[in-house]
Amino acid sequence: MAVYTDITEDDLARFLSEYEAGTLLSYKGIAEGVENSNFLLHTTKGAFILTLYEKRVDPKDLPFFLGLMHHLADRGLNCPLPLSRKDGELLGELSGRPAAMISFLEGTWLRKPAAKHCREVGRALAEMHLAGQGFALSRKNALSVDGWRPLWEKSAARADEVEPGLQDEIAEELAFLESHWPKTLPHGIIHADLFPDNVFFIGDQLSGLIDFYFACNDAYAYDVVTCLNAWCFEKDGSFNMTKGMALLDGYEQVRPLNGAELKSLPLLARGSALRFFLTRLYDWLMTPPGALVVKKDPLEYLRKLRFHRQVKSAEEYGLVHR
Numbered sequence: 210m211a212v213y214t215d216i217t218e219d220d221l222a223r224f225l226s227e228y229e230a231g232t233l234l235s236y237k238g239i240a241e242g243v244e245n246s247n248f249l250l251h252t253t254k255g256a257f258i259l260t261l262y263e264k265r266v267d268p269k270d271l272p273f274f275l276g277l278m279h280h281l282a283d284r285g286l287n288c289p290l291p292l293s294r295k296d297g298e299l300l301g302e303l304s305g306r307p308a309a310m311i312s313f314l315e316g317t318w319l320r321k322p323a324a325k326h327c328r329e330v331g332r333a334l335a336e337m338h339l340a341g342q343g344f345a346l347s348r349k350n351a352l353s354v355d356g357w358r359p360l361w362e363k364s365a366a367r368a369d370e371v372e373p374g375l376q377d378e379i380a381e382e383l384a385f386l387e388s389h390w391p392k393t394l395p396h397g398i399i400h401a402d403l404f405p406d407n408v409f410f411i412g413d414q415l416s417g418l419i420d421f422y423f424a425c426n427d428a429y430a431y432d433v434v435t436c437l438n439a440w441c442f443e444k445d446g447s448f449n450m451t452k453g454m455a456l457l458d459g460y461e462q463v464r465p466l467n468g469a470e471l472k473s474l475p476l477l478a479r480g481s482a483l484r485f486f487l488t489r490l491y492d493w494l495m496t497p498p499g500a501l502v503v504k505k506d507p508l509e510y511l512r513k514l515r516f517h518r519q520v521k522s523a524e525e526y527g528l529v530h531r
């Protein structure tokens with residue numbers, strides 16, 4: 210689930226009256242997602258998503274996220290749009306949280322993506338990278354290499370509860386990545402969380418990208434490896450090279466990767482696996498029993514990290530030289 214904050218019908222009707230979005234017919238909480246509270250609303254003017262931003266989102270970042278969706282949509286990317294209120298603001302407040310009304314994007318996310326879908330995702334990711342150019346605001350990636358150690362320190366002492374030996378393994382990995390992390394790769398706006406649940410399809414056609422709440426400025430290739438991790442591994446933990454090939458090919462049809470980016474892929478993939486391992490580990494250890502949120506398995510990302518440690522070149526991900 211993700212409904213951390215409850216709303217009352219009266220408060221919601223009052224909130225809606227700030228918009229030209231019709232009057233409320235029905236609303237319900239959306240169980241998916243882990244970061245924010247989301248509701249599906251039906252009004253006399255159609256369907257909308259209402260998002261209440263929860264504690265992991267810094268309110269200072271909201272103009273960046275909401276402005277970015279407008280910037281990308283203006284450049285032709287299919288993504289939801291935050292609605293303006295009658296006073297021109299994109300953000301309001303509901304039940305004590307910052308809140309926004311977002312246009313409803315048709316489609317559903319794929320539980321079992323195939324190689325053809327990975328190609329579409331690669332293409333859409335590269336289109337997003339190009340469309341993000343020229344966006345006036347910027348945001349540092351709080352969950353890149355500088356952010357990993359503080360996050361790790363919150364869980365390190367209890368890491369061996371999850372798997373014996375983890376504390377030493379991750380300490381070594383972190384030290385290695387901190388000293389080898391590439392700093393000069395082509396960079397710009399990245400999505401930073403383009404997992405299957407954030408990509409909608411209608412049939413086999415990609416209908417749009419959602420959830421820009423980790424978007425930030427970072428290396429484009431880092432976004433590529435986050436997708437390789439999220440889309441190209443099978444449930445048994447094996448890497449599917451056909452999917453990797455499709456994803457990289459789709460990406461390169463729109464934005465070819467340069468030599469430095471290709472060379473860095475295995476290292477970046479380790480870093481991205483560590484980032485998702487660390488946030489999952491923190492949630493795994495800290496979420497109180499009984500909380501209405503589905504915790505994600507940190508060990509899935511530990512296995513991916515270990516796989517990438519053995520990879521020597523981008524060819525092992527399916528890269529085909531043109």
Ligand SMILES: Nc1ncnc2c1ncn2[C@@H]1O[C@H](COP(=O)(O)OP(=O)(O)OP(=O)(O)O)[C@@H](O)[C@H]1O
Binds near residue numbers: 241314407
């Ligand atoms: N604009 C939209 N149109 C249609 N459905 C949406 C839209 N935005 C969100 N949803 C629905 O709400 C769910 C949760 O949204 P989202 O992924 O943004 O939440 P989150 O809490 O930020 O999640 P995450 O764990 O991915 O960070 C989505 O899986 C989707 O079902």
Ligand SMILES: N[C@@H](CCO)C(=O)O
Binds near residue numbers: 402404485488489505
């Ligand atoms: N996509 C993330 C959760 C939301 O950021 C994960 O799978 O760990």
